[in-house]
Amino acid sequence: MTEQQDLPATVNTRISPRGGLDILSRDEVARLADASTGGLRELLRRCALAVLTTDSDSDDPRAASLRYPDFDIEVQQQDRGIKIELKAAPASAFVDGEIIRGIAENLFAVVRDIAYNAIEVSGSNKFDLNTGPGMTSAVFEILRNARVMRSYQNPSLVVCWGGHSIGRDEYLYTKKVGYQLGLRGLDICTGCGPGAMKGPMKGATIAHAKQRQSRPRYIGITEPGIIAAESPNPIVNHLVIMPDIEKRLEAFVRLGHGIIVFPGGVGTAEEILYLLGVLLHPANAELPFPLIFTGPAESAAYFEQIDQFLRLTLGEAATSRYRIIVDDAAEVAKVMREGIRKVREHRLKEQDAFFFNWSLHLPEEFQRPFPPTHAAMAGLKLHRDQPPHLLAADLRRAFSGIVAGNVKEEGMREIERHGPYIIDGDKEIMRALDGLLKAFVAQRRMKISGSYKPCYQVAND
Structure with a gap:
């Protein structure tokens, strides 16, 4: 371990990947090492550093690089697989010289997704990324490659949206909602960062433990442009990096069975408008998709303003697609569970998959x-x-x-x-x-x- 004056402690080490990232092709390793324009080395370095600074309290994407200017990562080809060499890595990611397991798993997810997105999605002719079906196929394959879809499991995945910059009372409320969801056997998917993306996962961990749920899912979906500003929180046990914000949003609505929106800022407003715009398309008029806006009593005015804005811009039809529930975490969970039950019935009727919402029409x-x-x-x-x-x-x-x-x-x-x-x-x-x-x-x-x-x-x- 080394410590530089005025800089945080760092670690130099080599680690062996586990959990689905045992081997890479020579082409993938070469692309990940390519530091030229269009190469993947700087993208890999930036995303890896975000994971190694898990739970960062900064939303400046350049802060981590300034704090750890000497950090570097290299994926090395070995006879029996690959090794990942870390130079000047944040010491906070290690305990007694060993990398924290959850951080290691998310680091391997970064390598996996960056290589796959660049070579199999963008760099091949497998998907026509100029068409809607082609983009949806790409989203499906990225999620399948990340092994986050379970074909044998009933609908149970609740996507939670909300801001990374929220008040203490709002954060505590997100934990209460997550706890109530977890008691009902529901899993959590968020944008993987802090604030309203962390709280529901944290609350659900206690409930899942109480219910002795053996394989809970805490899925974090991000993209390269935002991961450095919203480093994954430590509860995420399935990290997925999509190529861009649009595919990230599509992954949320294809993978999730219902969505809860907590207070947030412009990113949350973007997500709300995305989902309501999709649901307002005539092709989705009869599609069940539970959508709840919720927060503590202190957030009532926030949701009144959001509701007024949506009524003014999109009309009364938009308001029929969501429900506002203030300061009642248990009611939120009950309504969401009932909504997911209707989703299950609809998927069975339409012979649609539980693990990917193929029936949802997504305009280009x-x-x-x-x-x-x-x-x-x-x-x-x-x-x-x-x-x-x-x-x-x-x-x-x-x-x-x-x-x-x-x-x-x-x-x-x-x-x-x-x-x-x-x-x-x-x-x-x-x-x-x-x-x-x-x-x-x-x-x-x-x-x-x-x-x-x-x-x-x-x-x-």
């Missing part, structure tokens, strides 16, 4: 990656003279751009070069959007710590 507007550029943000169609699901798609993109400007390196660089994004559209929608964003800033839902300088400007004159 929700699947195509959105580049967070100023031109793309300026070109959004934020007006009502279009079907509600299309308006939801562009509102989702607006929030996605703000997320990129807040916590993703590419978006932050774009803001540094060209100033804030300009968001324009129908004046009534812009006033409502501006009010919602200002509330997020006032409630400190944009950043975990420090002051927040908006990366956007809403044209509401």
Whole structure:
């Protein structure tokens, strides 16, 4: 172990992968070592460092690299498999010189998914990523390669969305909900980070232990642009890295059997608009998909504002697809369990899989990656003279751009070069959007710590 002046303690070591990552091809190892433009070495280094700084209290994607400037990772080909060499790795990931097992498993997941996404998904002709079915097939194969789907298990996976920057009372409430879900045998899937992504998992661990549930699932789904800002929390026991935010969102709605939304910021608003936009498509009108917004009593005003914004932008039809339950964790779990029972009945009737929601129609507007550029943000169609699901798609993109400007390196660089994004559209929608964003800033839902300088400007004159 070495310690540098003014820098945290670090460790140099070599580890052997376990749990599904025993071998890689020579091409995969070479690509992971490629430091040239388009190579995978820097992406691997950034994502690996995020895992090794699990439970970080920073949402600055550049903070870990500044704290551990000498960190490096190398995947080495061996006669009997592979070895992973870590240089100047955070000592907090080790106990008595041994890497913590959960962190090691998530580190192996990083290597597995980066190699698979680059070579089998993006770098081959297996999937037509210009079509909806092709993108859905890619999502399915990534999840299957990660071994997170269980064909023999009844629907039981609850996706929990919410902010990484939430108050103490809100965090404690997410634990209560997770506890009630766990008592009912339900598993948890989140974005894998802190705050509302950690709380439900933490609560469920106690309930699963009480119920003697032997194989609980705490699935964390992330993507390269956000993992450094939202390092995996230590409870995640199945980590999956999707290639981009759109495939991450699709993985949530294909894998999960119901969704609970806790208080959050722009990322949570993006997720809400994504799901409601999908559910508002006429092809999904009869599809059961339980969706609950919930928080403690202190969050009642937050959900009133979200509800008002959705009514104004998407209309009353959108409100029929979700239910707001305030300060009643047990009721949330009961309603979710009943909703999942209806999902099971529907899947049996339609002969659809329990482990992947093939019946859900996903318009390509929700699947195509959105580049967070100023031109793309300026070109959004934020007006009502279009079907509600299309308006939801562009509102989702607006929030996605703000997320990129807040916590993703590419978006932050774009803001540094060209100033804030300009968001324009129908004046009534812009006033409502501006009010919602200002509330997020006032409630400190944009950043975990420090002051927040908006990366956007809403044209509401």
